[in-house]
Amino acid sequence: MKIRCHRWRLFLSLIILCTALLPATTHAEVKYSTYTKDSYNNQIWLQPAYFPLDVIGEDLYTTDPKQPNVKTPSPLRNPKDIFIDAKNEVYIVDTGNNRIVHMTEKGQLLRYLTLPESPLNKPEGIFVTKEGDIYIADTGNKRVIKLDKNGKMQTEFKRPDSKYIPATFVFDPAKVMVDERGFLYIAVHGGYEGIVLLDPKGKFQGFFGANKTALSPLDALKRMLYTKKMYANEVAKRPETINSVATDKNGYIYTVTGGMAKSDQLKKLNIKGNNLLRSSNKTFGEVVPGDVPIGPITSGPQLIDVAVDQSGNMIVVDSQFKYISHYDASGNLLYFWGGASAVGSSQVGLLKSPVALDVNARNELFVLDDQENIVQVFRLSEFGQKVDQANQQTLAGYYEDSEKSWQDVLRMNAQFTPAIMGLAQAAFTKEQYEEAKKLFKEAGNQEGYSDAFWQIRMKWLQQNFSWIASLLLFSGILYMLINKWTSKSRFRDKWRNRRRIHHSFLMNFKHVFYMMKHPIDGFIAIRYEGKGSYLSAIIILLCVYASLVIKRLVTSFSFDSSIHVDIYSIFTQFFIVWIAWVIANYLVSSIYRGEGRFRDIFIGSAYALVPYMVIGIPLAFISNIMTMSESTIYHYVAQGMIVWIGLLIFWKIQWIHNYSVGETALNIVFTLCTMLVIGVLIFITTGLTNDLASLIYEMYQEVILR
Structure with missing residues (x-):
């Protein structure tokens, strides 16, 4: 019995001792929360960094x-x-x-x-x-x-x-x-x-x-339009x-x-x-x-x-x-x-x-x-000290020494982006480029991801350059030999004299590619020769939408840091903007001496988007073998595609409606303004409709309850 009592006293003494030592190693629960943000601006909860x-x-x-x-x-x-x-x-x-x-x-x-x-x-x-x-x-x-x-x-x-x-x-x-x-x-x-x-x-x-001085767009417009005397009267x-x-x-x-x-x-x-x-x-x-006030x-x-x-x-x-x-x-x-x-x-x-x-x-x-x-x-706190220690090692360039410290931080919070970034830099320093590439992407660092991929690509090219060069050389020789041997063959004669396709749908679809080479003749043919069809235009729109989705999904992280692709949002935004453009352009052209029919505007506006499909998808795939050092080429091609689409839209308006260059520019401006007005009207109508529906429902509830 005495032994049992002695054990209980020893146990209670240990509990009291641990309780006495507890404040030295832990802190009371704080009244505030600690957060960080990842590279995608998502808010992440952290344990307290300060007590x-x-x-x-x-x-x-x-x-x-x-x-x-x-x-x-x-x-x-x-x-x-x-x-x-x-x-x-x-x-x-x-x-x-x-x-x-x-x-x-x-x-x-x-x-x-x-x-x-x-x-x-x-x-x-x-x-x-x-x-x-x-x-x-x-x-x-x-x-x-x-x-x-x-x-x-x-x-x-x-x-x-x-x-x-x-x-x-x-x-x-x-x-x-x-x-x-x-x-x-x-x-x-x-x-x-x-x-x-x-x-x-x-x-x-x-x-x-x-x-x-922070100037708003309105201030910049005033500077352009006001005289010196008028601008001097403005509040400085x-x-x-x-x-x-x-x-x-x-x-x-x-x-x-x-x-x-x-x-x-x-x-x-x-x-x-x-x-x-x-x-x-x-x-x-x-x-x-949640702390940011909502209001005008x-x-x-x-x-x-x-x-x-x-x-x-x-x-x-x-x-x-x-x-x-x-x-x-x-x-x-x-x-x-x-x-x-x-x-x-x-x-x-x-x-x-x-x-x-x-x-x-x-x-x-x-x-x-x-x-x-x-x-x-x-x-x-211990977490704050670990973060500070690891971050100082990283900023000083001691990436390998910081690896253990960052791993300790990640064990405390697996979503802490600076820790993931520190481990990525450590892996890059140790030439573990595949691991570094994965961590850089997780941390949202496009430049680091591109640098790691550049090293992987360089290493692959060094290992495989000999057989790649040999393959290209032998392919070139084989092509020249086949071309020489088949220059007078019946097969090539049959291919040259093959029957042309006369199916209306395929002919309309083929007109798209003719229009890309000869845009002016192509749009004139839509207006005066009846080329093109609603079906081919709708199929092209669906293909362009698919191109938008594929581009977001396939483009390398070096050029597109998006991690979530909302297919429904892309669909809604694309078709709403396109339909608003077609309707606005038809309304403006009907008033502003335009000769084009709704059919011509609908088909021409769809056909003008084909470069996005022809260039956008290949560019998205090619971006996966490019690094940010080739970003000039990537952006040059991407911007060239946009310019091409813009020119096609300009020529579409000019030749379908038989406008001069100045009239075409005015038509585009009026169309954009009309789109804005339509958007405002839809917004107001939707709001009033919701209010009316709420009023009717409340009146109905009041009648039922009484």
Whole structure:
């Protein structure tokens, strides 16, 4: 009995010990979800990459010099910026209290910086150098000030005096950053000219990293049609103002701008001001689709701040949807997480009004919330650490070393696209090209897929070149011999004098190929000689539809990244557009002096699409032996096919309706406008019909229930 009791005590002791150790290895369930997107823009759920670690800045206090033992609460009020220095100490710009709060990384108060000799007025930005010099964007006083590490003011930078600065320019510093040379980069409220660049002595060096003005198609049309006087009366459009500026250990400069296209909100600039992320054609600022409002005006992400961690990853926060997105040094999305906290409550990990963020030397993330007046601290999870480790090895070119790390990541989440991409690069480095090609396709990387196929093709050609060359040589010799031996044979005489086919359907179908060689004569024959038929036109349309489907199914991944082929959608779109074209062209031609009948338009419009069938299908098959290095040839042929179809349609309208060149061009324009009107009418009619049906059904239900 005593032995049994001893065993139970030992068992309970082990349970208690395991429970005590559990918090060291696991975390409580977070209140937010983490996501990523694959190369096809599908959203993928991930396990948390960051866990909430702490909340700091909520227990600040002041003391009365006369009563040092009495502490008076002094919480943050409307803070606007946060900075982590080289010693991992935290600086918070407490805008509402006109002070800088200096704390340890654990949130213990070290001091307040208030500058009694020259008080701060609504400061909004801060930067601390490695030497401990403190730069503050003192917005209300329209200046930037430099303090030494003891908090004593050394220099004051006010509006620079330069002929290159517009007279209307207002110097309201919002954020400040200082590079290794001591040059100041100042983001200014309303400064559409860009970041103000000053040398260490405050001399103006120019504007840096300015955004471009976003012009709509309507603005471009106004520029074309308006006179200078008319255009001068328009409200001037200005570039968006830069919200924040940051730097990394390599000297790159990062800016974020809300209200712009997603591809331009985040920029990584070199010393010349060139955006290193622009050429990649990426988008920045991620949201969960359900968070995007549905309506006539949809507001996109509004990036408010950017930070760069020790690995060079870019972290941005969105003030609109409260999401934090992480991108590697090349601008590739790693993951995004967060979301808005519920109204009327505070939830750890969720955000009310994020305004700034920064990271310390351990890659812990500090997010400042100016509505909650706190700083939330997050730590990388095991998953996040694995991703960061593997990604750094990949970016450094150590593809084989990264393979094990990426495999560990995939064991945690098999759909994580960066891991699949990392394994593909590792396989390519080890010359496992078949495996690399498969992984590149799974990751959605067309360039990598093409490079792997190029290596496979080159290896195959090297192994089989001798017999391919021999086969071509002997085939050529055999063809010449057969041609010589049969030049006077009866068989060739019979083939030359074979009976011509006179079946009407086959003759109409044959006319298609005659029209491709002689388009003008072919269309004239349709109009005046009755060539062609409805049956042959319908068969050609079905063949063109089949060509569209085959092209989507067969084209190499190097030239078409689509993975899902919706046959019904292709059918609907193709036939709706084609039928709308035929009807619109007939209506316009009937009014606009056209001589063609509906039959002629129907048949001619179908026959004009034959090049898609003749060229599109072979091109789709040939693309499977091509790589992106031959993309010029592929696109040249594909565009040539479209031009050919366009010319056939033009000649069809011109010669069937007996138009001049100018009349033909006008007919095409009017036809396209008519198609647009028909589409709008169908949309309105469908909507009204649905509303009427709903009204009748509701009236019926009301009568039945009563």
